[in-house]
Amino acid sequence: MQIEVISLIGIFTMVNNQIKLVTTTDNLFCIKVDNIIEKLNEEFINKNIKIKKMDLSQCYTFSEVKNNKLIISVMHLGFVNYNDLDVNNFKLLDISVLKDTVFYSKCIDYLKNRLVSCVTMKRLYPNEFTIPEIQKLYENVFNIKIDRRNFRKRLIRQNIIEDTGKMSLYTNGRPAKLYIFKDVNQDVSLF
Amino acid sequence: MQIEVISLIGIFTMVNNQIKLVTTTDNLFCIKVDNIIEKLNEEFINKNIKIKKMDLSQCYTFSEVKNNKLIISVMHLGFVNYNDLDVNNFKLLDISVLKDTVFYSKCIDYLKNRLVSCVTMKRLYPNEFTIPEIQKLYENVFNIKIDRRNFRKRLIRQNIIEDTGKMSLYTNGRPAKLYIFKDVNQDVSLF
DNA sequence: TCAAAAGTGTTCCTGATACACCCATGG
DNA sequence: CCATGGGTGTATCAGGAACACTTTTGA
Secondary structure: OEEEEEEEEEEEEEEOOEEEEEEOOOOOEEEEOOOOHHHHHHHHHHHHHOOOOOOOEEEEEEEEEEOOEEEEEEEEEEEOOHHHOOHHHOEEEEHHHHOOOOOHHHHHHHHHHHOOEHHHHHHHOOOOEOHHHHHHHHHHHHOOOOOHHHHHHHHHHOOOEEEEEEEOOOOOOOOOEEEEEOOOOOOOEOO | OEEEEEEEEEEEEEEOOEEEEEEOOOOOEEEEOOOOHHHHHHHHHHHHHOOOOOOOEEEEEEEEEEOOEEEEEEEEEEEOOHHHOOHHHOEEEEHHHHOOOOOHHHHHHHHHHHOOEHHHHHHHOOOOEOHHHHHHHHHHHHOOOOOHHHHHHHHHHOOOEEEEEEEOOOOOOOOOEEEEEOOOOOOOEOO
């Protein structure tokens, strides 16, 4: 049977507290593999996404037979900051576009694992954010309800966010304090 | 460049509280891939290891160029109970034989993750065991010291082991109680 | 009778959970 | 002035860590 190896790259970003898939088609990026996969991926990122500090994590390798051809797909996923992205070049799609693919559950696992990492979060929120913002993000991704006061306490106790003294604007109720993520050496789980 | 896809299978077992790699060579099992990988793996297990209930976990996919050929290796790992194994057919090697390979660190991660799962442990210890045995296993794998009394308390609190009323024989000091793992529906982390 | 290894119980402390209450904004 | 959402503080409880003491064996 003829074999084809493909590298799949999924890149996620955050816009308005919504996780989006960065793509040009309606799916992950696909690269025909004819060399070391990590090398091809790096070249692809440099050429098409033009972003430094893009660390991809290998998530899963799928194999399927299609048209009498064996297709091996190695999937890598990563995060970018929205502001580093040349938005005109890409579509930003809801992850639900992957819902009917075999990739979906692995992507969700990846998001759940990575969104609690303070390194990832600092990349997604390089500037000011409010604690309720982060809380809502987690409530969406994990599909749970979290107590506002306990969430705040836990986040602050980790000692990785810093009060800027500023307040959020244009809110419904009371404005929220604006925080920024500190620079950290080691990764800390926020949740 | 010519491409070759290989399925690597690593099978671990426990003999005398020592984790061993089950193999016929001095390395993981290697299968040339010409079909769906999961299917090939299952066939291989049925034919060569002859063990039911062998669930392999996909751990990593390596790519390398060798003799001007691109080699993609998809690694799956799993556990078997020593008594289910026809020992004459296999070598049982220390994991350190993999120390100089790229597979090693992924194998160690796998062991660390799986040895705290009560489902895995019930497979490795289907019969009687003592709590100090399990403790020593963990101390070796994680390379840490654990307080005997706290370890016991935690293990018992999980409610997944059962006192058999029997005692261990031929010990140095005081004999240890013999326990068995209960049948459990959901997986519980023992540590 | 002593060393070695197991088993039992206690204390202390941190972190998770569940709340009641107050504050700042827009309408 | 009130609804909405954000911020502060307190009480309670479970689980982890540290540790003193006792028990059972073999030598």
